[in-house]
Amino acid sequence: MSLLIRSGRVIDPANNVDAVQDVLIEHGKISRLGRHLEAPADVEVVDAKGKIVCPGFIDMHVHLREPGQEYKETVATGTRAAAAGGFTAVCCMANTSPVNDNGAVTDYILAKAKVEGLVRVYPIGAVTRNLRGEELAELAELAESGCVAFSDDGRCVMNAELYRRAMEYTLPFGAPIISHAEDSALSAGASINEGVVSTELGLPGQPAAAEDVMVARDILLAELTGAHVHIAHASTAGTVRLVRDAKARGIRVTAEVTPHHLVLTEDAVRSWDANTKMAPPLRTKRDVEALIEGLVDGTIDCIATDHAPHALSEKEGEFDRAAFGIVGLETAVAVVLDRLVRSGHLPLATLIARWSRDPARLLNLPGGTLSAGAPADVTVLDLDAETTVEPARFHSRSRNTPFGGWQLRGGPWMTVVGGTIARVAPR
Amino acid sequence: MGWTRKDLLSMRELDAGEITLLVDTAASLQEIASRDIKKVPALRGKTVVNLFYESSTRTRTSFEIAGKWLSADVINFSASGSSTTKGESFIDTAKNIAAMSPDVVVVRHSSAGAADLLARELPCSIVNAGDGAHEHPTQALLDLLTIREKKGHFDGLHVAIVGDIAHSRVARSDIHGMRKLGMTVTVAGPPTLIPPFVQELGAKVSYRLEDAIGDVDVIMMLRLQQERMTAGLIPSLREYARFWGLTLDKLARHARPDVLIMHPGPVNRGIELAPEVADGPYSVILDQVSRGVAVRMGVLLLLAGHKGGDGA
Numbered sequence: 026m027s028l029l030i031r032s033g034r035v036i037d038p039a040n041n042v043d044a045v046q047d048v049l050i051e052h053g054k055i056s057r058l059g060r061h062l063e064a065p066a067d068v069e070v071v072d073a074k075g076k077i078v079c080p081g082f083i084d085m086h087v088h089l090r091e092p093g094q095e096y097k098e099t100v101a102t103g104t105r106a107a108a109a110g111g112f113t114a115v116c117c118m119a120n121t122s123p124v125n126d127n128g129a130v131t132d133y134i135l136a137k138a139k140v141e142g143l144v145r146v147y148p149i150g151a152v153t154r155n156l157r158g159e160e161l162a163e164l165a166e167l168a169e170s171g172c173v174a175f176s177d178d179g180r181c182v183m184n185a186e187l188y189r190r191a192m193e194y195t196l197p198f199g200a201p202i203i204s205h206a207e208d209s210a211l212s213a214g215a216s217i218n219e220g221v222v223s224t225e226l227g228l229p230g231q232p233a234a235a236e237d238v239m240v241a242r243d244i245l246l247a248e249l250t251g252a253h254v255h256i257a258h259a260s261t262a263g264t265v266r267l268v269r270d271a272k273a274r275g276i277r278v279t280a281e282v283t284p285h286h287l288v289l290t291e292d293a294v295r296s297w298d299a300n301t302k303m304a305p306p307l308r309t310k311r312d313v314e315a316l317i318e319g320l321v322d323g324t325i326d327c328i329a330t331d332h333a334p335h336a337l338s339e340k341e342g343e344f345d346r347a348a349f350g351i352v353g354l355e356t357a358v359a360v361v362l363d364r365l366v367r368s369g370h371l372p373l374a375t376l377i378a379r380w381s382r383d384p385a386r387l388l389n390l391p392g393g394t395l396s397a398g399a400p401a402d403v404t405v406l407d408l409d410a411e412t413t414v415e416p417a418r419f420h421s422r423s424r425n426t427p428f429g430g431w432q433l434r435g436g437p438w439m440t441v442v443g444g445t446i447a448r449v450a451p452r
Numbered sequence: 453m454g455w456t457r458k459d460l461l462s463m464r465e466l467d468a469g470e471i472t473l474l475v476d477t478a479a480s481l482q483e484i485a486s487r488d489i490k491k492v493p494a495l496r497g498k499t500v501v502n503l504f505y506e507s508s509t510r511t512r513t514s515f516e517i518a519g520k521w522l523s524a525d526v527i528n529f530s531a532s533g534s535s536t537t538k539g540e541s542f543i544d545t546a547k548n549i550a551a552m553s554p555d556v557v558v559v560r561h562s563s564a565g566a567a568d569l570l571a572r573e574l575p576c577s578i579v580n581a582g583d584g585a586h587e588h589p590t591q592a593l594l595d596l597l598t599i600r601e602k603k604g605h606f607d608g609l610h611v612a613i614v615g616d617i618a619h620s621r622v623a624r625s626d627i628h629g630m631r632k633l634g635m636t637v638t639v640a641g642p643p644t645l646i647p648p649f650v651q652e653l654g655a656k657v658s659y660r661l662e663d664a665i666g667d668v669d670v671i672m673m674l675r676l677q678q679e680r681m682t683a684g685l686i687p688s689l690r691e692y693a694r695f696w697g698l699t700l701d702k703l704a705r706h707a708r709p710d711v712l713i714m715h716p717g718p719v720n721r722g723i724e725l726a727p728e729v730a731d732g733p734y735s736v737i738l739d740q741v742s743r744g745v746a747v748r749m750g751v752l753l754l755l756a757g758h759k760g761g762d763g764a
Contacts, residue, residue, distance in 0.1 A: 221648070223647070223648075224650055226564055226565065227564040227584050227585030227619075227624060228564045228565070228585075230648075297568045297569065342543050343561070343565065343566055344564065344565040
């Protein structure tokens with residue numbers, strides 16, 4: 026089965042390509058790029074005139090909730106949401122039930138993904154057993170089973186000695202440690218950012234320093250051990266500054282930022298909508314500006330959604346008792362295209378690089394490029410598509426988004442995984 | 453100017469005209485307390501539910517008396533002894549109560565935003581009787597009524613609010629209400645009990661009691677919760693009482709002779725307030741409590757009236 030994507034504007038940052046070209050896909054691989062390619066027999070032709078053809082987008086931070094919390098999301102529903110949102114691959118965090126802290130759980134997730142997954146699924150293993158922060162998980166077995174990184178995401182490993190040992194132990198595996206940087210004492214009891222909004226609403230807040238303190242610690246531990254540390258969901262100007270300085274000093278640290286931390290501030294919490302509650306919390310305008318600057322200049326390596334599905338019952342009650350986190354897979358690309366690219370804050374090619382080439386490189390994943398021979402994972406964007414975010418139509422099992430009702434211009438148009446169009450029936 | 457809101461959720465959302473209307477309405481109802489027969493038919497046939505998820509003496513009793521003097525049917529709900537102990541969620545309980553068609557639900561809850569949540573979800577009027585550390589608008593209104601009675605006006609008055617500002621819903625409602633009526637507000641306490649950016653709410657900040665009470669017309673002392681100590685916010689009650697407790701001696705040396713001492717209660721006697729101050733000539737603490745009934749009558753009347761009640 027072959028596929029010919031005709032006449033789209035191909036942007037492939039890994040190869041410095043930005044030109045109107047055809048993309049020929051054969052046997053699940055990128056076969057050739059060029060003008061007016063001859064269609065082989067038996068080929069499905071897609072007219073992508075006026076569209077943007079890029080390497081498949083990789084979301085390196087999602088929660089698929091399977092095993093154990095299938096009422097929130099499953100591999101099947103989460104990967105459908107990913108495909109609908111323009112992603113060809115997702116990395117799923119370890120805070121399932123049971124926790125992905127041993128090879129059997131990794132095997133289960135990968136088996137599910139093989140049968141029910143619509144996009145590629147790369148599991149991330151836990152750093153510590155049961156995410157308790159007390160003893161190391163079986164890290165070598167996790168790596169052998171296919172985990173592409175290690176993280177206790179959702180919790181911060183507060184014991185610096187244990188974290189140091191995790192960094193050392195995993196050095197031979199070539200897979201980064203991903204830090205949920207949040208000092209749990211500084212953030213204890215907090216629902217939102219500490220600032221003028223927490224004062225006004227009387228909600229307990231956590232200071233930006235709760236993140237910065239841990240980012241600083243993890244950078245120092247990366248320097249000590251030589252490990253690659255990746256900072257998940259950067260939310261503060263302090264994190265951007267610390268990571269920028271560390272990179273300049275040659276320390277192996279990388280970082281990601283979520284769409285919601287790029288376009289929303291703590292002001293959104295004034296709505297009392299529990300879908301504005303996540304960890305780390307929405308911060309200030311100053312932080313948002315620093316995050317955008319960091320994303321543009323490469324201090325921040327990639328955009329990741331931190332897709333965190335929760336059932337309505339976990340979000341509809343009292344704000345301080347609501348679960349942390351929001352879904353993101355089906356809104357991320359459109360939100361960033363509309364609010365950052367269309368507004369001129371982020372060059373289109375940078376967005377594409379931060380969502381394909383860069384996560385692929387930092388996790389050593391196949392893909393992230395349209396080079397001949399690469400896996401045929403392709404995301405096609407339509408910059409003129411006008412949509413209104415309708416949570417009721419999400420493919421995700423959950424609806425917890427702060428973007429409901431937003432009118433957005435630009436979005437995913439087609440998702441190709443391994444040469445096959447990932448078709449998701451509209452809801 | 454008339455009342456148009458369905459709910460009373462915060463002082464922040466009100467403008468000066470609305471606040472004045474609430475205070476005036478309360479003032480006009482005050483004389484009912486001195487009648488031999490304390491009952492007017494204004495809310496006959498109306499139902500008021502007190503939905504209290506947090507313990508309360510003053511506020512709950514005050515709303516109950518207010519409702520009864522206006523001839524409303526008042527039902528008290530408290531979280532203990534209800535389906536809440538069987539695991540029913542707040543929002544479910546509230547929806548079930550709303551299904552019984554009350555006209556007004558008065559809610560007290562430990563979570564900030566709880567009243568706003570009910571206002572969004574329920575068709576009846578909601579009165580916020582205290583939500584976490586967010587707001588407690590009827591307390592601010594009774595503070596304002598008391599101040600106006602004692603001082604005759606609002607404009608240009610200076611109020612010091614002293615103590616645990618960070619965890620106080622009363623402080624937030626007072627700051628908004630007082631600022632909107634042209635008063636100056638200074639908040640004072642150890643820095644660990646002053647919330648960040650409180651200046652952006654329009655308050656000045658002082659870290660020394662003696663400075664804060666020097667040039668003010670009203671001193672509002674706040675209750676210090678014992679758990680602030682275990683949370684590491686203050687070293688000891690002894691030290692707090694020594695530096696932040698208001699005594700006759702400190703008053704005599706630093707405050708104006710005509711200063712009013714207020715407190716939303718319950719008072720920790722001997723901690724934030726010396727008993728001689730709480731019971732002394734400057735204190736209007738019990739006046740606040742009696743004004744509380746008038747304020748809650750006014751609020752119930754305006755809200756039930758908004759829904760087509762027959763008025764006073």
